[in-house]
Amino acid sequence: MIEKVNPQHPDKVADRIAGAIVDLAYTKQNNPKIAVEVLIGHGVANVIIESSVAFSKEEVYTIVERITNCDNLQLNLVVNPQDAHLAKNQDGIIRCGDNGIFKGMPLTDEEWELSQIARGIYERYPSDGKYILGGDELVICQSNAKTEELKKLYPTATINPLGDWTGGTDVDSGATNRKLGSDMAQSVTGGGLHGKDLSKADVSVNIYAFLKAQKEQKPVELFCAIGDETVDGKPYFEIVEIAKDYINKVGGFEKFAEWGLF
Template sequence: MYEKVNPAHPDKIADRIAGALVDLAYAQEPDPRIAVEVLLGHHMCHIIVETSTHLSAETVESIAHRIAGNLALNYTEVAQDAHLSDNQRDGFRCGDNGIFKGMCITPEQKELSRIARSIYDRYPTDGKYILDGDRLILCQSNAPADELKALFPQAEVNPLGDWTGGPDVDSGATNRKLGSDMADGVTGGGPHGKDLSKADVSVNVYAFLKAQETGKAVELCCAIGDDTVDGRPYAEIVEICREYIHSVGGFEKFAEWGLV
């Protein structure tokens, strides 16, 4: 049983804005320290950023409008806590406490991810999907139900009828769709809107990649300041994650679909 949402879902719009701001920070510094929280909906977007590099309000507004449409913006920027910044002064050390789990992607998860992407390619509007054995449920705003039925005759399409979807009728928040992004690997830390020093990003991605490589579940824990995780230098784990994020096109692209 698995649920997937697409990049136009309000929660994913929030993740994408957060990811785009992290991309912006990396364009300004090789290794910024940044954490972004986004809450949007009903013609309003609230963004709070803790950052080591200043992001201009005009650029932040442009990014939010590009991804979410013409929402009013409330932007707050503050410097990252000095104690947390000092933790990284002499090189990468674990930026947070955490328990992390990497799980192999199942055939069911792969199939629903494929279905979700194929629908979004045709109808790039808010959508959410569930696959439970032979039961397929498709909720896709602004897409003709008869066309979806023709594509997936076995599916239940918009069970309560047509719906509008999007941030004008719903709210979205950063890291609220971890089940969609991480499947069975869900833990307490969300991977979006943060730089690579944060364990929520690097250790989550590392555990996921290790599970796919070994075919076994991976469970890891770490504490703020650790310089080693899973017997490897934390700096090495950061570089593994950096390469992965680069391979998918950056933090904004990573936020579109997550790890699955």
């Protein structure tokens, strides 16, 4: 059984905003240190950034406006420098940026199937949607779509059980890293994937463990402590490079935030 949400779900909107801010940080500095939290809904976007690079309110507002397609949002922005003690962790060498336990799991046929269903529906209806697949039972909740139209495409599915709906951040609030099951399937452990630079284990080690599990087709379990220079027998900078290559292939942190790992 698995749930998937699409890029216009309010939580994914928050993830995408956070990812776009991280993308911007990487244009300002080769290896920025950054953590972004976003809470958005009902005309207000709250954004907190801790970073080694500076951001103007105009830069952040442009990102929020573009992703939400809304030009009258109230932006509450807090930008602070990275904590000096944490910054020292990376002096001279790329080390593990935080503590964590991590699990990579091979994706099941069911998980792959729902991922493709979600993407197919989103191509037709690019608005807030969420989907569940459990065995032969498919549940589709798709905003701004006529239920009878979806019934023609998925005649055996349960579709919009409470009727047609509009969705989006005017109906619901969204927060970063709140849809980890949709992002990671059974690989969910501690930390979230979005709004962080590649030194953070929540990003790099999660991606590494997921990719290793797909390659070996068996579960992968790892842990690390802040300051570690090796993970899974590899120098931490190699883990970071593997994750960086993956992020680049999908088109950056914002694109990564749209669907997560699958």
